[in-house]
Amino acid sequence: MEIKERVPEILRDNVLLTTVDGLFKWARSNSLWPLTSGLSCCAIEMMCAAAARFDLSRFGYEVFRPSPRQADLFIVAGTLTWKMAPPLKRLYEQMPNPKYVIAMGSCANEGGPFADAYSVVPGVDKIIPVDVYIPGCPPRPEALIEGMLKLKEKIRHPELIQKVE
């Protein structure tokens, strides 16, 4: 029997039913606090997304936390060099679970124009697991917001994500 049907007929309009899982999914997807971190020019677009014209705060995602202990989302905004890779991994490991990563821009996705350089990591997914990839060089602020909304969808409906072999 569906749990909704156990509620008496007369109370159906006044009772809200949910699961703990559903409640946490709702809360987590609506309150992604990004870590204040930027590697290069994509970070400028990230700042722009939080400013007046694009206004990330409408979705409640504008709380950029300086400390990784209080952040949920790591936006890797820019070119990752091999020298920066260990600090980046450490920052990721300092974040408390559940944590999410967005690779923003071509450099973070697969190295971008520097893919063949000896000093650049060809894609941030070589270092840490990535949830959402945003293409562009740099992606526009709308693209970042779209990426965050995709992440929201992913958190709400994890069953929709197919594992790629």
Next chain:
Amino acid sequence: MQGGLLVILTDKLFYGINYLSGNEFISQLIMVIVQIMAIFAVISLAAIIQVYMERRICGFIQDRLGPNRVGPWGLLQTVADMIKLMGKEDIIPVKAQRILWGITPMLLFIPAALIYAVFPFDDGAVFVDLNVGIFFVMAVMSQSVLMFLLGGFASENKYSFMGAMRAVAQMLSSEIPMAFAVLAVVMVSGSLKMTDIVAAQSNMWFIAVEPLAFIIFTISILMEINRTPFDLVEGESEIIAGPFTEYSGMRWALFFLAEYANLLSAAILTVTLFLGGWHGPVLPGILWFLIKVFLVIFLFMWIRWTYPRTRIDQMMALSWKVLLPLALFNIAATGIGIYIYNWM
């Protein structure tokens, strides 16, 4: 006893409980528990409202909209944040001193809640009407500095410790001008009791009698509760998050809650000392009180989103070289004023 709306409601509730239980002692015990719960309910509810208010006001000041997608007008945004914080992993640093580190967020909540015991919310609606009320407020308010020091020290993190040292320096230097500004108010009202201070403002608010003390008090209370332009304790561009750097999830949320409880108590203190407490025409006292308190909170938020953060040396210089001499001058001027007033 004549009382405001809040007192009448409390009396009605007491008679109701007394009628049901039939025992005076038990019903009084229940009323005490209800009152303590009411303080915590007010603090938690006010924190949720203030966080939403802050984000919307910040948005409007910066020509943005602020949170408006979660629930009607974004009202459920803070609820979502709180539920998320409850579900976060609880990280305890290996090197931290676990017991001290763990009890600090709870300890910080004690002075933040204790201070509400002496505030007059309405005519006769005060939990304990101490005859050293304002002295008690100052004493309890200065206790929170210990918790900042403890949290920063126990984290064993250099940024936390630097933040804690800053917190001590900042709070000590803000309390002294604040105490002298309050002293001028106490001289005019002639009492340390909170209800007497409010009663003395039935004809004329103290903001009109003591405008200099009001300005000094407002600046130093902003330093005391660590709000921008004096949020050096958690200045994120310099020391990450100050004493809170290592705290995650619900422990950090307690710090957050205590911060907003302090903001509310600072606003209540300003209203009680300078803006006539619950006095006002037509409307019941508790409504006037709430209107004034939220206007003062709006003022604090307006200041926060208008001015940039000061440097630590600028803040110390302002406090010791400007506010303290002005407060002393204000006390002398108040004394002369009272002498002339009595002589006339």
